[in-house]
Amino acid sequence: MKQENPDLTAKESLDIITGMIMEAKGNVQRNNFYFLLWGWVVVLANIGMYALTQLEYRHPYIVWAITIPAWIFTFVHAFREKKTKPTATHFDYISGWLWLAFGMTIFILVGFGFKINFQLNPVILIISAIPTLVSGVILRFRPLVFGGIAFWIGGIICFLVTMEMQPVVGAVTIVFGYLVPGYLLKRTNNPENV
Numbered sequence: 001m002k003q004e005n006p007d008l009t010a011k012e013s014l015d016i017i018t019g020m021i022m023e024a025k026g027n028v029q030r031n032n033f034y035f036l037l038w039g040w041v042v043v044l045a046n047i048g049m050y051a052l053t054q055l056e057y058r059h060p061y062i063v064w065a066i067t068i069p070a071w072i073f074t075f076v077h078a079f080r081e082k083k084t085k086p087t088a089t090h091f092d093y094i095s096g097w098l099w100l101a102f103g104m105t106i107f108i109l110v111g112f113g114f115k116i117n118f119q120l121n122p123v124i125l126i127i128s129a130i131p132t133l134v135s136g137v138i139l140r141f142r143p144l145v146f147g148g149i150a151f152w153i154g155g156i157i158c159f160l161v162t163m164e165m166q167p168v169v170g171a172v173t174i175v176f177g178y179l180v181p182g183y184l185l186k187r188t189n190n191p192e193n194v
Contacts, residue, residue: 144185
């Protein structure tokens with residue numbers, strides 16, 4: 001019987017592994033869309049909540065309803081992207097499940113927020129550090145790693161400030177955690193910047 005896959009040299013094996021890592025990196029980098037979308041949605045919601053609080057609006061949290069169309073848009077975009085994306089790597093698979101677990105955790109926190117007197121900002125910021133930092137490690141992209149660290153710092157600060165100031169801290173943290181890394185990822189996707 002003829003052997004279909006001849007033994008690979010060390011260089012050929014390394015080239016295959018390097019190619020897979022670069023493909024995964026490219027696939028994850030294309031996801032800067034999600035960092036930018038969610039960065040802007042959450043910054044606007046935090047600023048809106050702070051503004052409504054200052055205006056003494058009775059239900060300032062209503063501004064978070066802007067996340068509903070963002071979730072729908074995210075799922076539609078992900079579904080379309082999955083249909084058109086040529087390949088998915090093991091890194092893509094891990095990253096997808098990581099962010100799905102993060103999203104489910106956020107839904108649970110929002111659903112049961114009344115149990116912790118809706119002190120969600122610090123908890124969500126601290127939890128946001130995990131998928132952000134891990135994505136940075138997968139990509140070997142330091143701005144995302146620093147973004148994860150920014151989430152931890154912002155979460156700690158949120159615990160130390162008044163509930164009224166938490167949306168301000170949240171907005172600033174999102175800028176450093178999602179928007180700055182998202183725009184840097186977008187810039188690295190531009191062929192002129194590679």
